[in-house]
Amino acid sequence: TALVYRLGRRDGQTSVATMLLAGIALTALAGAAIGLFTYLADDATLRTLTFWNLGSLNGASYARLWPLLLATAAVALWLPRRARALNALLLGESEARHLGFEVERLKRELVFCTALGVGAAVAAAGLIGFIGLVVPHLMRLLVGPDHRLLLPASALAGASLLLLADLAARLVLAPAELPIGIVTALIGAPFFLYLLVRGRS
Template identity: 95%
Template sequence: MRPVLTPRALFVILSLALLLALWLSLALGPVSLPLGETLRASLRLLGLPLAGDGQAQAELILGQIRMPRTLLGLAVGAVLALSGVAMQGLFRNPLADPGLVGVSSGAALGAAFAIVIGASLGGLPDALSPYLLSLCAFGGGLGVTAMVYRLGRRDGQTNVATMLLAGIALTALAGAAIGLFTYLADDATLRTLTFWNLGSLNGASYTRLWPLLIVTAGVALWLPRRAKALNALLLGESEARHLGFEVERLKRELVLCTALGVGAAVAAAGLIGFIGLVVPHLVRLLAGPDHRVLLPASALAGASLLLFADLAARLVLAPAELPIGIVTALLGAPFFLYLLVRGRA
C-alpha cells in the first residue's frame, strides 16, 4: 500500500498539530487565557525578561498547574506511542499493544498494592507519598515484564508466541490480584484506586514529572537508532539474522524499552489505553511501515492525541473532569473495531 503522505508533509502536519495542542492545553481551562497573554507568560516563565503588567495570575496558573500537566501529557503520549511501535515491530503485528508483555497490568498491580496496603497501614508517609505509588507501579510493571520475558526464553532463544501467551496469563493473574485488593479496600481507598485505574493528568507536578521526562528522552533517543533493525525484523527473524542484525539482543532491548516507557507512563498518569495501539497504526496507514519515519512521527502524534484527549476530559463536563482513560477508550475502541472490519475485508 502506497503512503498517503510524504514524510515531509506528515512531519509538518504533526508538528503544527502538536503546537496547536500545546497552546490549547496551556490556554484553555476553568480560567481561559488569550493567546498573547499565554505566550508572554510562558516566555517569562522560561526566564525571558519581557515587560508586562498583570501577568502574575497567568504565570501562576501556567507555572503551577498547566505547564506540568501539559508536559506530563506530552511525555506520556509520546512514550506510549513509541512503545506501541516497538511492540508492533517485535510481534510483527500492527494490532499489537504494549500491554501484551504485561507491563500495564503489572504497574496497576503495584499501584493497587501501594494504595490499599498504604491505606491499611495508616496512609503513606508525607515524605514518600509523591514517590512511593510511582515506584510501586514502576516496579510492578518491570517485574511482570521480566517474568513474561523469562517464560518466553528457551535454549537461549526468545519465542515471541510463548511470550505473548505468558503475557496474557500473567495479565489475568495480575487482574485477579487487583480484584482482591479492590475487595479489601475501604470506600475512600476504593475511590482512589478506581480513578487511578481510569488514568488522569490531574494533579501533575514537577516532582512526578522529571523521572518520566528522563525515561521518555531515553526511549525517544534510543528507539530511532534501531529503526533499520526493526525494518529488517518485518521480513522475519531469519531474514534479519542474514542481514547481520542480532535478533535476540534486539528483542531484549525492545522488551526492556517498552517496560521502562510504559511503566514510567503508568506510574505517572495511571492506566491510559489505546494510545500505543491506535497511534502507530494510524501513522503507518498514512506514511507506510518504514520505522525511520514511523518512530518520530508516532511520538509527535501520540503527544498531540493525548493533549487533545486531555482537553476533552477537562472541558466536556466542566467544571467536573472526565478520567482521560475514558476519553482515549471512546476514541480508540471504534478505531480498533474499524481496523478489524477493514482487516476482514
C-alpha cells in the same frame, strides 16, 4: 516483564506468541491483585485507585514529571538508533538475521525499552488505553512503515492525542471531568475494530 520474557524463551529463541499468552495470564494475575487492593482500601484510597485504573492527568506535578522525563528521554534516544533493525524485522526474523542483525538481542532490548517507557507512563498517569495500539497503526497508514519516520511520528501523534483526550475529558461534562482512559477507549476501540475489519478484507 522479566518473567514474561523468561516464559517466552525456549532453546535460546524467543517466541512472541508465547510471550503474548504469558502476558495475558500475568495481566489477569495483576488484575486480581489490584482487585484485592481495591477491596481492602479505605474510601480515600479507593477513589484514588479508581481514577488511576481509569487514567488521569490530575496528579501531574514536577515531582512526578522528572522521573517520567528521564525514562521518556532514554526511550526516545534509544529507539531511533534501532530503526534500521526494526525495518529489517518487517521482512521476518530469519531475513533480519541474514542481514546481520542480532534478532534475539534486539528482542531483549525492545522488551526492556517497552517496559521502561510503559511502566513509567502507567505509574504516573494510570491505565490510559488504546493510544499505544491505535496511534502507530494510524501513523503507519500516513507516513509508511519506515521506522526512521514512524517512531518520531508516533511519539508526537500519541502525545497530541493524549492532550486532545485530556481536553475533551475536561470539557465534555464540565465542571465534572471524565477519566482520560474512558475517552481514549471510546475513540480507540472503534478505530481498532475498523483496522481489524480492514485487515481481514
